Amino acid sequence: MVERLRSCVVAARESALVLRRLLVVMLLVLGIQPAMAVEGMAQPVGDPVVEARVNKLAEELRCLTCMGQSIADSQSSFSADMKREIRAMIVAGKNDKEIMEFMVQRYGDFVLYRPPVKSTTWVLWAGPFLFLILSLIFLLMKLRKRRGQDAAELSASEHQQAIELLGKRGVDRP
Amino acid sequence: MRRFLFPLAIFIVLVGFLAAGLRLNPREVPSPLIGKQVPAFRLAQLQAGDKFISAEDMRGKVWLLNVWASWCVSCRQEHPVLIDLERQKKIPIVGLNYKDERAAAIAWLNQHGGDPYLVSAVDMDGRVGIDFGVYGVPETFLIDKNGVIRYKHIGPVTEEALKTKILPMAEELARG
Numbered sequence: 001m002v003e004r005l006r007s008c009v010v011a012a013r014e015s016a017l018v019l020r021r022l023l024v025v026m027l028l029v030l031g032i033q034p035a036m037a038v039e040g041m042a043q044p045v046g047d048p049v050v051e052a053r054v055n056k057l058a059e060e061l062r063c064l065t066c067m068g069q070s071i072a073d074s075q076s077s078f079s080a081d082m083k084r085e086i087r088a089m090i091v092a093g094k095n096d097k098e099i100m101e102f103m104v105q106r107y108g109d110f111v112l113y114r115p116p117v118k119s120t121t122w123v124l125w126a127g128p129f130l131f132l133i134l135s136l137i138f139l140l141m142k143l144r145k146r147r148g149q150d151a152a153e154l155s156a157s158e159h160q161q162a163i164e165l166l167g168k169r170g171v172d173r174p
Numbered sequence: 175m176r177r178f179l180f181p182l183a184i185f186i187v188l189v190g191f192l193a194a195g196l197r198l199n200p201r202e203v204p205s206p207l208i209g210k211q212v213p214a215f216r217l218a219q220l221q222a223g224d225k226f227i228s229a230e231d232m233r234g235k236v237w238l239l240n241v242w243a244s245w246c247v248s249c250r251q252e253h254p255v256l257i258d259l260e261r262q263k264k265i266p267i268v269g270l271n272y273k274d275e276r277a278a279a280i281a282w283l284n285q286h287g288g289d290p291y292l293v294s295a296v297d298m299d300g301r302v303g304i305d306f307g308v309y310g311v312p313e314t315f316l317i318d319k320n321g322v323i324r325y326k327h328i329g330p331v332t333e334e335a336l337k338t339k340i341l342p343m344a345e346e347l348a349r350g
Contacts, residue, residue: 106207
């Protein structure tokens with residue numbers, strides 16, 4: 001009985017030790033990770049409100065030197081310059097629309113991840129929906145045609161032939 | 175047989191679109207600045223640091239603005255072409271030394287066969303570059319007598335690009 005109690009205590013102590021170690025590891029991971037993340041960021045300066053706006057705008061802009069990345073995601077010097085310009089314009093009191101216009105004037109609609117709907121871009125916006133509608137129409141037409149085939153009336157001679165065939169079957173059957 | 179024709183037609187159209195897409199160079203983004211006034215700038219000169227150069231100084235001439243840097247690898251490729259162009263005295267070339275160090279830029283010119291530029295403007299922090307919509311170096315702008323940007327060449331200037339596009343356009347603009 002005592003023996004069993006002692007082994008229980010030892011086991012408990014051991015598991016407590018394991019837990020404590022796990023906790024230390026977790027704290028280390030949690031503690032270190034944010035520090036590393038901050039280190040990797042491009043110049044985390046100043047006002048968090050301004051930075052939040054910079055980031056929001058930067059997510060809408062394409063990094064033209066690294067294709068397929070937004071300026072917010074990219075660490076390229078081009079993106080750093082863009083972020084610097086955006087930051088400067090925000091500090092100068094420009095609104096989001098003015099900042100986006102500044103970028104479009106210099107880099108064209110291509111710099112926007114959501115280009116405006118105009119004569120050159122409407123296919124881009126409407127294309128998928130047009131395609132969906134066309135496919136639906138196509139599908140409906142196919143289905144209707146198939147249903148028509150199923151319900152096709154037999155002509156009199158076909159009817160007669162069917163009866164003969166079925167009848168013969170019936171006779172042949174044992 | 176006929177029931178395959180429709181999917182085949184769709185397939186061919188799709189291949190057509192994809193083939194056209196493959197041929198497009200994603201780096202060649204059409205510039206919205208074509209047909210617009212050249213962005214105003216006033217920057218220190220590269221060789222004479224106490225003097226300035228502005229877009230206004232070039233008014234009345236058809237000229238090229240070539241964006242370059244000593245760190246730019248493709249610039250080495252176009253440099254002999256520019257030097258050759260300068261010798262022909264057909265069109266003045268203004269350099270925009272983009273995000274570079276002055277000493278490095280001058281050393282680079284000496285190392286690579288000379289300075290083809292009438293003058294180079296020093297755009298150390300790249301602000302003027304942004305006004306020109308620069309996103310890759312080298313880039314070259316053709317600007318007319320009234321300071322309107324007429325053409326943008328992205329990537330290194332080649333003999334062929336000069337012969338087939340840039341110089342004929344420049345001659346046309348000089349006449350008009």
